[in-house]
Amino acid sequence: MAKHVSADQVEVARNVDLIDYLExxxxxLKKEGRYYRHQVHDSLVIKDQLYAWNSRDEKGAGVINFAKMFYGMSFPEAVLDLNAQGYKVKDNVQEQKPKAPYQYPSHYEVNxxxxxxxxxxxxxxxxxxxxDWLDNKDLIAQDKLGNVVFKWKQQGEIVGADRQGTSPMKDGRIFKGIDRDSHGSAGFSVDIGKPNSIYLFESPIDALSYWSIKREKLQNTRLVSMxxxxxxxxxxxxxxxxxEGHKVNHITxxxxxxxxxxxxxxxxxxxxxxxxxHIDISKKKDWNEDLKNRLEQFKHVKHPYFSRGS
Known part of the structure; x- marks a missing residue:
């Protein structure tokens, strides 16, 4: 196992283009707009020298760090591996402009x-x-492509949005994305009453599924999609x-x-x-699967679930 690498080797490694290295x-990898997405680990996205593996809460920058994280290499092993093949050198990094504030594209909504x-x-x-409640609160919308839009609101201001496809794309997958320039640490959230607790979910659909299951029990709660x-x-x-003046008594x-x-x-x-x-993990794969499974139990019974008056 390598124990020492030179400063020159480290410099060469740092300048390797991450996409070229992986390809x-x-x-x-598949290019999606400004990003590349891994086709096996589809929550792993890469832009320039930045990467985010969302399902594993892994984020970072630089090809050396990526090699250590993804391939389990030590620092010297990563440096030597990046020196071995004559990889493409990354483009000169231009001076970064301040990130533009998020502007919700309201013109893209349909009535x-x-x-x-x-x-x-x-x-x-x-x-x-x-x-219906989400619609009345302007927390959901439909865009021109038929996607469901989940608006991230903070103090009445839209700071980002998730978009969820409603039908398969040509490759059979369902579109799922986050608007460009969305606030990086925000997410879709819903307040039930005056919140003194936070419930954390992996998607807006999971949060709403959980609410559907526990509709009669949830009070004074904020549901948050990460x-x-x-x-x-x-x-x-x-x-x-x-x-906002709310004391957090509990996080689930x-x-x-x-x-x-x-x-x-x-x-x-x-x-x-x-x-x-507290931890409250779904019995099935996720909370939407739990919801569907519970409703399946009432398949042959008249059940008030889908009555808007219930």
Whole structure:
């Protein structure tokens, strides 16, 4: 195992283009706008020398750090590997301009939300009264492509948005994305009453599914989507509650029932006092699967779930 590398070798390694490095290693990458997405680990996205593996809460910059994170290399091993193949040198980094503030593209909305509402209630089984409430609060919309838009609102201002496709694309996948320039540590959130607790989810759909299941029980709660597993979103929401004059009495981790979701919940619960935190992971893959499974039990029984008066 390599124990020492020279300063010159480190400099060469640091200047290797990350995309060229991964493509020549055979990693399946697909360009999506300004980003590249890994086709096996589809929550791993790369832009220039920056990377984010959202399902594992891994974010960073630089090809050496990526090699250590993704391939499990030591620092010397990563440096030597990056020196070995004559990889392309990254483009000179131009002076970075300040990030433009998010501007919600309201002109892209359509008045008729039928497709979005049908998707939420019929495909995802979100309770219709919840969907109507979100519509009345201007927290959801439909865009010109038929996507559901989940607006990230803070103090009445839209600071970002998730977009969820309602039908398959040509490659069979369902579109899922976050608007460009969305506030990096914000997320879709809903207040039920005057919140004194935070419930954390991996997506807006999961948050609304949980609300549909526990509609009669949730009170004085803020449901927050991290759009993945994002530590900074959790921290941001705790700070925001304080700024808004709400005391946080309780935090519940409602992540997916998989390795990444469980590890995230356990990791951050251990950093909080037991009296302050709780884990409520779905029985199925995620909370939407739980919701659908519960409703399937009433398939042959007349059930008031889909009555808007219930």
């Amino acid at each position: 020549r290693k055979g990693e399946p 008729d939300k039928t497709k979005a509402k049908d998707y939420l209630t019929k495909e995802r089984k979100i309770h219709p009264r919840i969907v 759009s993945g597993l994002k530590r900074q979103t959790m921290i941001n929401e705790i700070k925001r509650m304080g700024k 981790f409602c992540t997916d029932n998989d390795k990444a979701g469980t590890e995230f919940a356990n990791k951050y619960q251990n950093l909080l006092a037991n009296s302050l935190s």
